Amino acid sequence: MRVWLIGAYGIVSTTAMVGAKALEKNLIDKTGLVSELPCFSKLSEYVPLKFEFGGHDIRPLPTAYDAALEHWEMNRHFDRPILDAVADDLKRIKACKGTALNCGEGIKELGKLETLEDEGLTLKEIVERIEKDMKSFADDETVVINVASTEPLPNYNEEYHGSLEGFETMIDEDKKEYASASMLYAYAALKLGLPYANFTPSPGSSIPALKELAEKKGVPHTGNDGKTGETLVKTTLAPMFAYRNLKILGWMSYNILGDFDGKVLSHRENKESKVISKDRVLEKMLGYSPYSITEIEYFPSLVDNKTAFDFIHFEGFLGTRMKFYFIWDGIDAIVAAPLILDIARFLLFAKKKGISGVVKEMGFFFKSPMETNIVNTHQQFEILKKWFAELAEG
Numbered sequence: 099m100r101v102w103l104i105g106a107y108g109i110v111s112t113t114a115m116v117g118a119k120a121l122e123k124n125l126i127d128k129t130g131l132v133s134e135l136p137c138f139s140k141l142s143e144y145v146p147l148k149f150e151f152g153g154h155d156i157r158p159l160p161t162a163y164d165a166a167l168e169h170w171e172m173n174r175h176f177d178r179p180i181l182d183a184v185a186d187d188l189k190r191i192k193a194c195k196g197t198a199l200n201c202g203e204g205i206k207e208l209g210k211l212e213t214l215e216d217e218g219l220t221l222k223e224i225v226e227r228i229e230k231d232m233k234s235f236a237d238d239e240t241v242v243i244n245v246a247s248t249e250p251l252p253n254y255n256e257e258y259h260g261s262l263e264g265f266e267t268m269i270d271e272d273k274k275e276y277a278s279a280s281m282l283y284a285y286a287a288l289k290l291g292l293p294y295a296n297f298t299p300s301p302g303s304s305i306p307a308l309k310e311l312a313e314k315k316g317v318p319h320t321g322n323d324g325k326t327g328e329t330l331v332k333t334t335l336a337p338m339f340a341y342r343n344l345k346i347l348g349w350m351s352y353n354i355l356g357d358f359d360g361k362v363l364s365h366r367e368n369k370e371s372k373v374i375s376k377d378r379v380l381e382k383m384l385g386y387s388p389y390s391i392t393e394i395e396y397f398p399s400l401v402d403n404k405t406a407f408d409f410i411h412f413e414g415f416l417g418t419r420m421k422f423y424f425i426w427d428g429i430d431a432i433v434a435a436p437l438i439l440d441i442a443r444f445l446l447f448a449k450k451k452g453i454s455g456v457v458k459e460m461g462f463f464f465k466s467p468m469e470t471n472i473v474n475t476h477q478q479f480e481i482l483k484k485w486f487a488e489l490a491e492g
């Protein structure tokens with residue numbers, strides 16, 4: 099299958115590419131891939147574990163290899179011989195110039211940027227360029243995944259975002275202040291009939307106009323914001339308190355990370371959507387809102403080694419108060435990259451099974467799953483398994 103990555107030169111994207119190519123060469127095992135669990139064994143009949151990559155980025159690097167090397171030199175997040183063994187494959191992957199419309203101040207931290215809007219293009223011309231790039235790569239087995247830097251909250255406008263007609267009017271009238279890069283990528287993908295997944299908290303295909311487009315075109319899409327680390331633990335652990343009828347009084351989550359993602363998120367407007375995405379899970383899971391602190395702070399020397407401190411204050415029998423603490427010390431790209439491959443495979447499977455619109459059964463992979471309030475990891479996993487088994491049987 100083919101995967102078009104928005105943010106192709108990021109650490110999550112390049113780690114997914116390295117992993118996919120290393121798997122193809124039998125250099126690594128399948129640890130970390132959900133889609134390779136025995137309960138999904140039939141998936142390989144529909145979507146083999148073999149990937150070609152393309153994508154958009156706004157950093158003018160020559161190839162995905164140069165990006166992967168840059169990330170590797172900062173993080174050394176896997177053994178160097180693996181990178182060397184896939185170097186030629188990554189040197190063949192060159193990202194097309196993307197748009198960074200309304201992506202906020204944070205992206206200036208990424209260094210030298212080149213964007214389509216620098217060329218003075220209108221919204222219509224930007225969309226045409228994105229479509230042309232995707233079309234030149236895509237076949238019937240291609241999906242698009244947004245793994246670009248997190249955008250600020252959108253300037254939501256019912257007139258332009260509430261319906262497909264309004265969205266297309268926004269493009270025709272060149273109302274740039276209401277568009278964001280992730281919406282334009284999602285629009286182009288869905289218009290071309292390409293399934294789309296949003297690994298970020300950016301709006302992407304989640305505005306009503308683009309949900310309408312996906313239905314109209316009969317295309318599956320899913321998101322938002324990959325659930326990979328602290329939120330994965332939180333949504334796996336919190337149900338325990340609920341099952342035992344223990345009352346959570348307060349939950350503090352304090353995340354520190356470095357790297358490009360950390361730099362971009364150190365800007366308040368870029369961070370806002372991520373904090374909301376992380377923060378809402380407790381209320382959705384418990385049915386009440388305990389006192390909650392969710393912080394994300396930039397900590398340069400950690401690079402991609404995200405560390406999260408969680409403190410939970412809870413009440414048990416006889417009103418007695420107790421505390422629980424955990425520390426998550428994960429390598430962000432290593433927990434995220436296999437999910438990119440999993441999401442791509444399940445989404446193509448959905449397309450092959452004729453599914454269109456939001457695939458809420460893929461909520462297992464996301465912090466803010468679209469069109470469902472089920473964020474309990476255990477429930478989400480059962481839903482994914484059942485959905486897959488029923489479709490695979492059919």
Ligand SMILES: NC(=O)c1ccc[n+]([C@@H]2O[C@H](COP(=O)([O-])OP(=O)(O)OC[C@H]3O[C@@H](n4cnc5c(N)ncnc54)[C@H](O)[C@@H]3O)[C@@H](O)[C@H]2O)c1
Pocket residue numbers: 104105106107108109110111154155156157196197198199201205208245246247248279280297298299323324325326327357358359430431433434
């Ligand atoms: N565990 C995880 O790593 C994890 C979990 C959930 C979500 N995410 C999200 O995934 C995204 C990628 O994370 P990362 O660590 O790879 O970040 P990164 O900074 O390494 O990579 C982002 C890439 O996107 C590019 N980019 C930025 N804006 C763009 C645009 N408008 N169009 C095209 N390219 C653009 C950048 O140049 C960069 O190469 C972030 O939004 C992050 O919040 C990551």
